[in-house]
Amino acid sequence: MADFDAAVFIGRFQPPHRGHMAMLRHALDAASRVVVVLGSAHQSRMPKNPFTWQERRAMIEAALAPADRQRVLYLPMRDFYDEARWVQAVRNGVRLLLDSVRGGGAAASAGPAPQVALVGHFKDDSSAYLAQFPDWQLLNFPRQSDTDATLVREACFAAADDHDPHLQAVLHEHVPPAVRDWLLAWRHSTEFASLRQEWQMLRDYRQSWASAPFTPMFVTVDALVQCQGHVLLIERGRAPGKGLLALPGGFLEPRDTLWQSCLRELMEETAIGLSEAEWKSAFRTVRVFDHPDRSQRGRTITHAFHFDLGHVALPPVQGGDDAQSAAWVPIQQIGTMPERFFEDHFFILDVFLQLTHEVALRELR
Structure with missing residues (x-):
């Protein structure tokens, strides 16, 4: 008999490796059902997160025995860059998912609360989230192997062909056969070719400052301009994130103030023709976004300026400089396409505009 009604296993699984599958085996032994929380979901592909949550689910299922697949539920969870908000979203998602398999509605709510365990291992600072669920019993199993998903991704991107000895050795040792295939x-795939180019660009970018005596901290500015229920967005014209949607912005110039850099980037990337007086009138607030993992380029702290032009006619815009294009996008539409955005720009928009992106329960399992 299982000790728990459900066990929760949280990870990014980029990709699933032997250590993940061993921990999942512990979860299946401990509970009748297992909820696998697929982190970093609903965002664009990038070298650190090359697989969609659906692809990661497919890889896990391919590595499971058929009987075990029926006992595993999947909860895609996007990055909030806000631990308290993320913890609450995980709690709510797990509760809704378990209620749905218990029949949902008043009957599920009236019954006894399910006994839930949290399966994990305190590896380093990245495991601190395990302490944020005190009402779930922590099953702190020892680390299952020395496997690291970063090692697997790096081997995939670095290998010139499938017969590369290092790639073959890494895949044989660190991932299940189904995941290796x-x-x-x-x-x-075309996705891999594009991601490999971006991986090479980011590798060269980091190497350019690797010999600095201290880890560099980069300062950027971003502009959120709204008007008549629309937001001004650009399509990035260069890597990283070429072709993705983003807020107009860029790196702080040595002789600019943050305000000056913001207006300069707006003009250069969108050609929006407003005076500084008009920008001052439309200015609402500025917020700092400084999560250590918000950018793959390195530690990057951005200052996001919020402007509201009210109900004037949408000013004409045109992409320029680093922007392939610029356009006014309806706010209602933005909440439905988080996968189209660069880095944490969807999160920035969410903070300012209270966007919601809920996934129907039929998509979770």
């Missing part, structure tokens, strides 16, 4: 097929 999936990764070798993925290496021939």
Whole structure:
């Protein structure tokens, strides 16, 4: 008999490796059902997060025995860059998912609360989230192997071909056979070719300042301009994130104030023709976004300026400089397409505009 009604296993699974599958085996032994929380969901592909939550679910299922697949539920969870908000979202998602398999409605709510365990291992600071669920019993199993998903991703991107000895050794040692086959097929996809180029660009970018005596801290500015229920967005014209949607912005120039840099980037990337007096009138607030993991380029702290032009006619815009294009996008539409955004720009928009992106329960399992 299982000790718990459900066990929760949280990870990014980029990709799932042997350590993940061993921990999942512990979860299946401990509970009748397992909820796998797929982190970093609902965002654009990037070298650190190359797989969608649906692809990660497919890899896990391919590595499971058929009987075990029926006992595993999946909860995609996006990054909030706000631990308290993320913890609450995980709690709510797990509760709704378990209620749905218990029949939902008043009957599920009236019954006894399910006994839930949290399966994990305190590896380093990235495991601190395990302490944020005190009402779930923590099953702190020892680390299952020395496998690291970063090692697997790096081997995939670095190998010139599928027969590369290092790639073959890494895949054989660190991922289940079903995942190995999936990764070798993925290496021939258009998504992989694009991500590999971006991986090479980011590697060279980091190497350019690797010899600095201290880890550099980069300062950027971003502008959230809204008007008549629309937001001004650009499509990035260069890597990283080429083709993705973003707020107009860029790096702080040495002789600019933050305000000056913000207005300069707005003009250069969108050609929006407003005077400084008009910008001052439309200015609402500025917020700092400084999560250590918000950018793959390095530690990047941005100052996001919020402007509201009210109900004037939408000013004409045109992409320029680093922007492939610029356009006014309805706010209602933005909440439905978080996967189209660069880095944490969807999160920035969410903070200012209270966007919601809920996934129907039928999509979770």
